Amino acid sequence: MTRTDKIDMFPGLSADEVAQRVAAGKVNALPDRSGRTVGEIVRANVFTRINAILGLLFVIVAVTGSFKNGLFALILVANSGIGIFQEIRAKKTLDALAIVGQTRPIVRRDGVAADLAPDQVVLDDIIEIGSGDQVVVDGEVVTAAALEVDESLLTGEADPIHKQPGDQILSGSFVVAGSGAYRATKVGADAYAAQLAAEASKFTLVSSELRAGIDKILKVITWLLIPAGVLTIVNQLFISDNGLKRALLGMVAALVPMVPEGLVLMTTIAFAVGVVRLGARKCLVNELPAIEGLARVNVVCADKTGTLTENGMRLGEVRAVDGSGADFADVLAALAAHDPRPNASVAAIGEAYPDAPDWSTTAIAPFTSAKKWSGMSFADAGGCRGNWLLGAPDVLLDPDTDIARTATQIGETGLRVLLLGATDVPVDTDVPAGPAGVVPGTLIPRALVVLEQRVRPDARETLEYFADQNVSVKVISGDNARSVGAVAASLGLGSVDTSVDARTLPDDQDALADVVEDGVTFGRVRPDQKRAMVKALQSRGDTVAMTGDGVNDVLALKDADIGVAMGSGSSASRSVAQIVLLDNKFATLPYVVGEGRRVIGNIERVSNLFLTKTVYAVLLAIFIGVGGVVGWMFDVDSISYPFQPIHMTISNWFTIGVPAFVLSLAPNNERARTGFVRRVLSQAVPNGIIIGLCTFVTFLIVNPGGMGPQLGAEDSVDLTPDQTQAATATLLTLIAVAWYVLAVVARPYNWWKIVLLAVSAGAYVLIFLVPWSQDMFLLDVSDPQKLAVGAVSAAVGICCVEVVQRVLAARAAPGPQVPTTHSDALL
Structure with missing residues (x-):
């Protein structure tokens, strides 16, 4: 039966029948290929735990009336806005690519077969399938030509299952041999494997050490925040001599830097930008x-x-090996013309012999990777045209024969060689189970078909x-x-x-x-x-x-x-x-590797910055809190938190915020290694401890008498000049050591990293020296003695950070050197 006969018998639905099913909702509705909807992306980026914490702290600041101290709330807007923008951008890229890369089944309608998008399939559609096709909806087989289906992704059954008309066929399975057609009996959510219809890979989701590591780090941070936060609240509200409003501001100033507000954001951005970059390729x-x-x-x-090699091949020569000198053009042309799903080899033969004789097939044995051959039996009105096989010479022949040795010699030049042979029985005759190459009847070698492959x-x-x-x-x-x-x-x-x-x-x-x-x-x-x-x-x-x-x-x-x-x-x-x-290019793979290395390497760097901040913020809060408790117990001057929220906001701008964003998107071709959490914590914890200690010591020296309220202004949010000078000197220490941590994390240097470090340092110089910014950010640099103490403490801290870095580098195992030529070529 020819393909035209099959279509005449099962022409498919008419346009009116399709319209009726669409109106009734009997369509193969599929889940969003690229993940979350726009609404889900917005909700996921707005309603987060971090936004909730920072939002609550902003409300507390707003109650005091000191809105300039609430500048940290801009982080909420930036986190949500940038995250939403990048995710939607990545979603659009994935949506566009998914349309190109999706499975498009061949559907018969009104007697015409055409490929459609999977979500356009309706109930009772007739869908054609062949080797390599995925079954997109459940159905019932209506025609089959040696059709074999692999259902291992669904049932775990390893062996292909032979399908005949009337058999059930399940979505998520795929055809390994033969061809046929089936009628859709279940579509959309009703299908046996609806969750696989658009993405079979959901059976085995890729594990992410990066995401798992960040989740683990965030859990640790959550446990650290609880005691530090409680101690800070008790000290600021119940022990310190500050008024309520200033106590609230001190509490907020201590709690805000403990929250790694940008860590999850930077991870999301890095992945999303990676998707967009790879989408461009x-x-x-x-x-x-x-x-x-x-x-x-x-x-x-x-x-x-x-x-x-390239997918396409070209027929080089047909070398007769039976001594007859016969021309096998008609046989090869017929084999190619009657193959419903020709592979690359058969397609090349068909291109070389486009004029096929008017032969009819009586039996077809499709190619499978297991047996390494395919075959057809031909007949016409006058009699038998013969039974022909096309397969691998080294599988079908005894390796000691001259023909096999000739085929091997040709193959050693990089050419593909097929054997054209004849048998004395139809090709669909059952053969006993055995190794690859077992054929029905007796094989008579007739010719070697040589195909050229282009590298x-x-x-x-x-x-x-x-x-x-x-x-x-x-x-x-x-x-x-x-x-x-x-x-x-x-x-x-x-x-x-x-x-x-x-x-x-x-x-x-x-x-x-x-x-x-x-x-x-x-x-x-x-x-x-x-x-x-x-x-x-x-x-x-x-x-x-x-x-x-x-x-x-x-x-x-x-x-x-x-x-x-x-x-x-x-x-x-x-x-x-x-x-x-x-694009079918193996050469695209290095760029994918490069994007992965960029994501992992840059997120590791960014994580060092954010976790260093969390460590020193928690440590500083504990030091101040314990100092306050000790002062209360022994009836000495209490120690209040040295900073206002705006101080912590500007300290993050150019030591973490802007640099982290740049570093998360920067080129990075360092080879990925396991142990993400261990490496990040091994650097962030000691660096955070150094910053916290140096900052606390500076504060004790420049302001040993505590931070009581200004006389007559117990409910004021303003600091006295001495308090502002002490806070400025202490902030100088914190920013200087934190900037050096940034400099360490940015290694190895190149021109743009040097510019980034210089701009960050220059920005703080301006903030500290320009009168407008001094007033805006509550700074006072008029006491050189206090500033000198801050500078000396910063120098000590910088030396300690460098020592820690060198010790860690000495303990780390040396990794492979990455050639700059390939790194530059990738980027």
Whole structure:
């Protein structure tokens, strides 16, 4: 039965029938591909725990009437506004890319087959499927030609299931062989795997050490805030000699810097900007943490076809091997013309022989990666045209025959070789279970079909990049092992002689891991072996990325730490991958790695700044609180918090706020490492302690007599001149040491980092010296003696920070050097 006959029998719905179903809501409504809606993004960025805390503190400041001390509330607006803008920008990018990269089923309507978006499918639509297609809705098979479906993503069943008309077919499964059509019986939320219809990768969400680490840090900070906050409140409201309003301002000034208000924001921005940058390179990120995950990868398993070589091939020659000198053009043309879903090899044959004879098929055996051959039986009115097979010579032939040796010699030049053979029985005749290559009847070799493959021009540069970054590349292919080795060797990767034939791989996982760790190129790899090889590498502690484009790559893509699919690949491979290269360029992968490294490295730097601030704020609050309690117990002068909220606001502007934003978006190609929380805390805690101690000591020296209220102004918010001078000197110490922490975090230096540090320092010089800013920010630099104390304390603190940094650097294991050439090229 021809395809036209099938369409005539099942022409699909009419336009009126489709309209009726749409009106009734019987449409395959899908969840938003790119995650949260605009409303959800706005709510998530506005109604946060941090905004609630800062909002409450602003209300307290507003009660005192000192609105200039409430400038920190601008952080709420900035956090929410920037976060909303960046997330919506990233969402729009993902929406646009998702439309390009989504599975588009072929639907028959009014006797015409056309591809539609998945959310345009309605109940009772007739949907065509072939090898590599993902099933988008539940249905009932109406036509089948050797149709085999893999349901392992749904049921865990490893073996493909043969489907015949009348059988049920489930959304989320995919076709591994054959072709057919099915009628949609359940759509949208009613489908068996509706949550997979748009994104099958939700079965295995990528873990994010970065996000998990930040969550862990925020939990620790929450526990620190409780005792420090309680102590501050008790000291300011009940123990200090300040009036109520000034006590409230002191309390707010102590609590505001404890909140790491920008840490989550900077993480969101870094991920969102990464999505936009990769979107500009036609890279669809199905799961945001995949950007981070790929930066941690140390092994990339790549397919040869479509990765190192271009998808398209060209027929080189057809070499008869049966001694007849016959022309097999008609046979090859018929095989290509009657293949409902031709792969790249058959498509190349079809391009070379476009004029197919008018033959009809009596049997079809589709190609599968397991058996390595396909076949058709032809007949016409006059009699049998024969039974023909097209497959891998080294699988179908005895390796000791002259034909097999000839095929191997041709393959060692990097060409793809297929064997055209004939059998004495129909190709769909059942064969006993056995190894790949078992064929029905007796195989008679007739010709070798030689196909030319073009190596991607950017493949060598990409492989060199990964070599420089100490990332191992394993080429895993279903093609002849020596042919794979030849292509890889032409790019400087491995050699023909070291290429491993997967048919010789051991079944034991430990032994397999040894071979895979040592090997570079692998040929004749079955789909189940690809999956086993990924698991073997992971068992040795490797973080594995798998690239692929075919249905035979699906299981390995799903099990890898990061699955990367080509945009032109099968819908099944795109659905399970976390990253889809819509431009089909392997060379895009280094840019994804670079974005991941930028995100991880920059967030680590930014986290150091925010957590340093939290540590010194908590420590300073504890020191002041304990001092106040001790003074109250022994009836001596109490110690009040030295700063007003506006002091802490300006201290953050150019030591954390602006620099953190710049650093979070800056180029960074440092290799990702595990241990994010440990490294951040090992620097932030000692630096925070140093700043807190130096600030407290400065305050004790410049104002040892406490901070009582101005006579007759118990309910005033204004400081006396001595109090303002003491606060200014103390603030000088805090800002100077915090600025040096920024300078340490910004290493290694380049021109823009030096400019950033200079601008930050210059801004504080102006704030402290310009009369208008002195009045605005409650500063007084008229007492040189107090300022000298602050400067000396700052110098001591800076020396301590540098000593800590050098000790930490000496203890850290030396990491691999990153070549500047590739870093510059990436950025």
